[in-house]
Amino acid sequence: MSYEGDLQPGAAFAAPASAPNRASSLGALARDLVALAKPRITALVLITTAGGIHLAHGVLTARRSVLALLGTTLAVAAANALNCWWERDLDRFMERTRGRPLPAGRLSPSVALAFGLALALVSVPVLWLGVNTATGALGLLALVSYVGLYTPLKTRSPLALWVGAVPGALPPLMGWTTVTGRAEAPGLVLFAVLFLWQLPHFLAIGVFRREEYARAGFKILPLVRSEPVVRAHIVGWTLALVAVSVLLTPLGVVGRGCLVASLALGAWFLAATLSGDRATTTDRWARGVFKVSLGYLTALFAVIALDAR
Numbered sequence: 497m498s499y500e501g502d503l504q505p506g507a508a509f510a511a512p513a514s515a516p517n518r519a520s521s522l523g524a525l526a527r528d529l530v531a532l533a534k535p536r537i538t539a540l541v542l543i544t545t546a547g548g549i550h551l552a553h554g555v556l557t558a559r560r561s562v563l564a565l566l567g568t569t570l571a572v573a574a575a576n577a578l579n580c581w582w583e584r585d586l587d588r589f590m591e592r593t594r595g596r597p598l599p600a601g602r603l604s605p606s607v608a609l610a611f612g613l614a615l616a617l618v619s620v621p622v623l624w625l626g627v628n629t630a631t632g633a634l635g636l637l638a639l640v641s642y643v644g645l646y647t648p649l650k651t652r653s654p655l656a657l658w659v660g661a662v663p664g665a666l667p668p669l670m671g672w673t674t675v676t677g678r679a680e681a682p683g684l685v686l687f688a689v690l691f692l693w694q695l696p697h698f699l700a701i702g703v704f705r706r707e708e709y710a711r712a713g714f715k716i717l718p719l720v721r722s723e724p725v726v727r728a729h730i731v732g733w734t735l736a737l738v739a740v741s742v743l744l745t746p747l748g749v750v751g752r753g754c755l756v757a758s759l760a761l762g763a764w765f766l767a768a769t770l771s772g773d774r775a776t777t778t779d780r781w782a783r784g785v786f787k788v789s790l791g792y793l794t795a796l797f798a799v800i801a802l803d804a805r
Contacts, residue, residue, distance in 0.1 A: 528597035529611055532580050533573035541572045541667045547797050548671020548686055551749055551804050556675045563626035564674040568667060570619035571635045575642040575663070577612030581605055582647050589712040592705070623670075630673040638663035638670075654717040657698055665691035682749045685740060689796070692737035696730040696769060697789040703782035723778060730785060731769045738762030741796060754803035758796060765792040 545568045549561060580587070584598035584605060597603035616639055624632025646660035665687045672683030702709060702716040703726060709716050718726050741762060745755040768788035771781065 524602070528603045529577075531597050532577040532603070532608055532611060533615075534576040534580075537576060538569060538572045542569060544686075544690060544797065545667040545671040545674075547801055548668035548683060549674055550671075550801055551682065551686070552672045552675035554675040560627055560674065563622055564631060564671070567619050567622035567627060567631075567635060568670060570615050570622060571639050572667075574612050574615035574619055575639050577608060577615060578643045579647050581608040581612055582643070583650075584608075586651070586712040586714070590705070590708040592708070627674050628677045630677055630679065631670050634666050634670045634673060634679075638666045650714050650716075652715060654715055654720055656715070657695065657702075657717065661691045661694040661698075664694050665689075682744060682747050685743045685747065685749075688740045689737065692733055692740060693789065693793055695733040696737070696765075696785060697793075699726060699730050699733075700782045700785040700789065702726075704779040704786070727769075731766070734762075734766050734769050738766060744800065750800055750803040754799050757799040757803075761792050761796050761799070765789065 587593035588599035649656040668686035
C-alpha cells in the first residue's frame with residue numbers, strides 16, 4: 497500500500513472509500529510514521545536525557561524540562577526518519593530492516609522525507625528557544641552529524657561507527673546542559689560513557705550480522721579487518737569504558753557505592769568480551785557480548801540514578 501495518492505485506472509469512477517476504510521488507512525499511515533521514528537531507540541535516548549537532567553545541579557522549571565524532552569524526542573525521531581529515507585534501498589537487503597515501511601513499500605519516500613524534515617525544523621527551535629542555547633546547539637549537532645555525516649559514511653568507511661557514536665552519546669549531555677546551560681565535566685563524562693559503550697555494542701552486532709551488512713553494501717570493521725583485530729577493538733573499548741565510568745565519583749556526582757557497582761558491572765562486561773576464545777563460534781560470542789552490553793548499560797544508569805547526590 498502506498499500513501500502517494502496516485503490515481504489508478506478507473507479510480508475516478510470508483511465509489512468513495514467508506515469511513516472505516518479511511519480510518520484504517522490513517523491508522524496504518526500513523527503506525528508507519530511512528531515506525532520511521534524508531535520508538536524503541538527514541539525511548540532509550542529519552543531515558544539517557546532524563547538521566548542527565550536528574551544528575552545535574554541547578555534549578556529547572558517543569559516547562560523547560562518538558563520542552564527539553566519534547567525537543568529531544570522530535571530531534572531523534574527526525575534523525576531516524578531521515579536515516580530510513582536515505583537507506584530505504586539498502587534496508588531491503590537486511591533481515592532486521594526489510595520490514596520497515598519504506599523497503600516494504602507501505603510508505604512513499606516523499607512522505608517519509610517530508611515527515612523527517614518537518615520534525616527536524618520543529619525540534620531545533622524547541623530546544624534552542626524553549627530550553628537554552630547550549631542544548632539547542634547540541635541538538636543541532638546531533639541531528640546534522642547523524643544524518644549528514646554518519647548515514648552517508650556507512651557505505652564508505654568503517655569510521656562511520658565512531659562518527660555515529662557522537663550523536664548517539666549527546667543526549668545525556670543535553671540533559672545536563674538543560675539544567676546548567678553549559679557543558680561541564682560530569683556531563684562530558686556521561687557523554688564519554690555512552691560514546692564508548694556504543695563501540696563494543698555495535699561492533700558485536702556487526703560481527704554476527706556481517707553477512708547482512710555486506711549484502712547492503714555497508715563498510716563495517718568486521719568486514720574489512722580480521723577477527724582478532726575486531727576482538728581487540730571490542731576488548732580495548734570496553735576497558736576504556738570501565739575506566740571512564742568510575743570518574744563520576746571523584747567529580748562528586750555519585751557516591752562510593754556507584755564506584756563499586758561500576759567496577760563490578762565493568763568486570764562483567766569485560767569478562768564477556770574476553771570469553772571469545774572459549775566460545776563455540778564467533779557469532780555466539782558476539783551475541784553474548786551484545787546481550788551483556790544491554791544489561792550493563794541498563795544497570796549502570798540505574799545505579800547512577802539511585803546513587804546520585
